[in-house]
Amino acid sequence: MAVEVRIPLHITGFWRPVYRENPLYTGSLGAGVNITPKIVVRARMSNAKEFYLNDNRVDDIHAVNYVFTRIPCSIRVEAWTKAPLGAGYGLSGGLALGVSIAAAIVCREEITLENAAARAHIAEVMAKTGLGDVIAEYYGGLEIRTKPGAPGIGSIVKIPVDPSVRVVSIVLGKWLTSDMLARYTPELSRIAETLLEKLIERPSLEVFIEVSQLFTRRFFNYKLIDQLVAPLRKMIIGYYVKKGVGVIFVDKDRVDDVVSYFRENKFEVIHGNIDYSGVEVVDTP
Numbered sequence: 001m002a003v004e005v006r007i008p009l010h011i012t013g014f015w016r017p018v019y020r021e022n023p024l025y026t027g028s029l030g031a032g033v034n035i036t037p038k039i040v041v042r043a044r045m046s047n048a049k050e051f052y053l054n055d056n057r058v059d060d061i062h063a064v065n066y067v068f069t070r071i072p073c074s075i076r077v078e079a080w081t082k083a084p085l086g087a088g089y090g091l092s093g094g095l096a097l098g099v100s101i102a103a104a105i106v107c108r109e110e111i112t113l114e115n116a117a118a119r120a121h122i123a124e125v126m127a128k129t130g131l132g133d134v135i136a137e138y139y140g141g142l143e144i145r146t147k148p149g150a151p152g153i154g155s156i157v158k159i160p161v162d163p164s165v166r167v168v169s170i171v172l173g174k175w176l177t178s179d180m181l182a183r184y185t186p187e188l189s190r191i192a193e194t195l196l197e198k199l200i201e202r203p204s205l206e207v208f209i210e211v212s213q214l215f216t217r218r219f220f221n222y223k224l225i226d227q228l229v230a231p232l233r234k235m236i237i238g239y240y241v242k243k244g245v246g247v248i249f250v251d252k253d254r255v256d257d258v259v260s261y262f263r264e265n266k267f268e269v270i271h272g273n274i275d276y277s278g279v280e281v282v283d284t285p
Contacts, residue, residue, distance in 0.1 A: 001046040003105045004282040005098040008034035008275035010090030010136045013212025016192035018148035021184040023125040027148030028132035034273035039081040041098030046076035049276040062127035063096035073107035088243030093133030096120040114152040121150035128178045140278030159203045166255040173244035209238035
């Protein structure tokens with residue numbers, strides 16, 4: 001038996017960590033965007049637990065390793081994505097989510113997909129590689145995280161967006177999530193709480209971009225992205241930075257121009273849609 005799981009990439013716009021003794025209830029409040037192209041995870045029974053990312057054997061993704069220690073059978077997992085680890089695409093959580101759900105199916109575990117997703121959430125919390133990515137990716141959308149915790153415990157609200165909107169992202173660098181969380185201050189927590197209230201009152205793409213940029217300008221260096229998007233101001237809807245990712249929202253009629261501009265400037269570009277379907281499971285022969 002084999003299975004394929006597809007998981008969106010997730011780029012948080014702003015966040016307020018919430019820590020509890022039980023990792024199921026640990027998470028973050030805030031908002032982010034789930035995008036395509038999705039991570040593709042394929043799994044099948046094997047004689048050993050093996051994980052491959054973009055055709056390379058990988059043993060050092062802590063959240064994935066945690067999931068492997070919690071599943072009852074040996075599986076070979078192969079995953080593919082255009083996104084790099086450590087940049088800010090929620091890839092660690094997405095991979096853990098894909099492995100956990102695939103294992104639940106291949107190993108014939110008597111648990112729901114939501115339970116399998118909760119296992120991936122625990123893995124991310126324990127690995128200190130994320131707090132809200134798993135729940136966001138599980139449900140999808142331009143999401144507001146209104147209650148912290150794993151899928152089935154936390155909750156999100158999806159903001160509707162015009163289907164003509166596309167998301168272009170560029171890789172600016174890498175930054176460890178653990179370092180980012182260590183820099184979080186009580187002042188940032190208060191700011192995030194205020195911005196969350198504003199977005200809940202006025203849930204729209206435009207307000208999401210506004211509050212995300214207000215928050216992340218206090219965290220990340222905007223000098224490069226501001227210079228890069230200056231010639232594009234009339235083409236784009238808005239932008240923000242999360243860790244090492246520049247996120248640009250653009251109408252579908254201008255996406256080719258924006259992508260070409262960044263590629264001409266030698267940036268790694270990922271572009272796609274806002275993904276509202278979340279995790280998808282596809283049976284394979």
